[in-house]
Amino acid sequence: MRSLPESFYRGRGTEEVARSLLGKLLVHETPEGLVSGRIVETEAYLGAVDPAAHTYRGPTKRNQAMFGPPGCAYVYISYGMHYCFNTVCQETGTGEGVLIRALEPVDGLELMRKRRGHVQDHNLANGPGKLCQALGISLDVNGHPLQTSPLYILDAEPVPQVVTALRVGIRVGVDLPLRFYVADSPWVSRK
DNA sequence: GGTGGGATTAGCT
């Protein structure tokens, strides 16, 4: 398997990228060990035309990574205490991206359990804040290109069936069907 | 099984 090239993230709609990311393997190599998970839930954020996107009102210090080149990470602090992980999409400067909402744990289960405080396995990475904690993702990988160590996304077979739904946890733009998840996956909590 | 409130930081009005 190889990591997804920069071209995976542009040249087609961000919704299509979000859909295609389902089934891929997100890998983080940390000093404590390697952890990875299969992406089972994503959301697209469409920049200047999407009132729910951080980038809707233009660049700020926090969201500058989202205006960077495609195929890079955008990490931000949510509610003051959780990290959320996104992949930047489209050409540099467009401010579009995909939020990774849930993973199916694959490698490094013990390390994930240790980081997550020994919760039930289905709660290890079934939310955007949880998966960052499980994988050890923090602001130090903000802007990191997702083709190289320590953080990258490996290609994998597309999932057979994708469910399209409304986005979660936002106040504006709630009517846009920009959330995608793997049908019948036990690792997706919000259906 | 479901619900309500608190934690805690950055950005915006």
Next chain:
DNA sequence: GCTAATCCCACCA
């Protein structure tokens, strides 16, 4: 000051 792309725990059923 208030709100936010959240999570967890206490509490009720």
